[in-house]
Amino acid sequence: GQNIDQPTEMTATEGAIVQINCTYQTSGFNGLFWYQQHAGEAPTFLSYNVLDGLEEKGRFSSFLSRSKGYSYLLLKELQMKDSASYLCAVRDSNYQLIWGAGTKLIIKP
């Protein structure tokens, strides 16, 4: 079967750096997405990786290793507004999006 694994919950301190990992086992690979979802709100697109390596977008970076079936989302200079759930999703060979259960990130002052 197809599977996406991410930690259920993480805690970090304001101003620090946190890395949220995502491992996947899917039938084929056509890219990996990260979304942010604040409580009670819509998931919003953060990043898309299809090639190995690191993509940086301001305070957020996303890394992909296709050979290891692994990605991470790196958040720097954490702010209280970064408290949210972070969803990892992989597009498989049939172009279906396979979703992880999300990682709830709690930021403490």
Added chain:
Amino acid sequence: ETGVTQTPRHLVMGMTNKKSLKCEQHLGHNAMYWYKQSAKKPLELMFVYSLEERVENNSVPSRFSPECPNSSHLFLHLHTLQPEDSALYLCASSQDPSTGSDTQYFGPGTRLTVL
């Protein structure tokens, strides 16, 4: 504001009621989706419409009935629901689901409670 709106935002219904959820996208996309989101579970894809044609129906019970009258509007008709159907129902749209980089844009969801 993502360009996808959903109404109502909250809905409480009894098991014998009939209600409908509405979704509208203002992004000019060609595909629309219904997802179910339950606590601590992955998003469950329910239905996909591409160019107003249903292309996906993931073994969803018949008490959920989608309708896509045009590329901008999507409905989910609900009848005789069960308490386990209580969840957040998310609508999304995208440009072309047959491409790898196709990004889905989500509405804020309808929080449904079935009593």
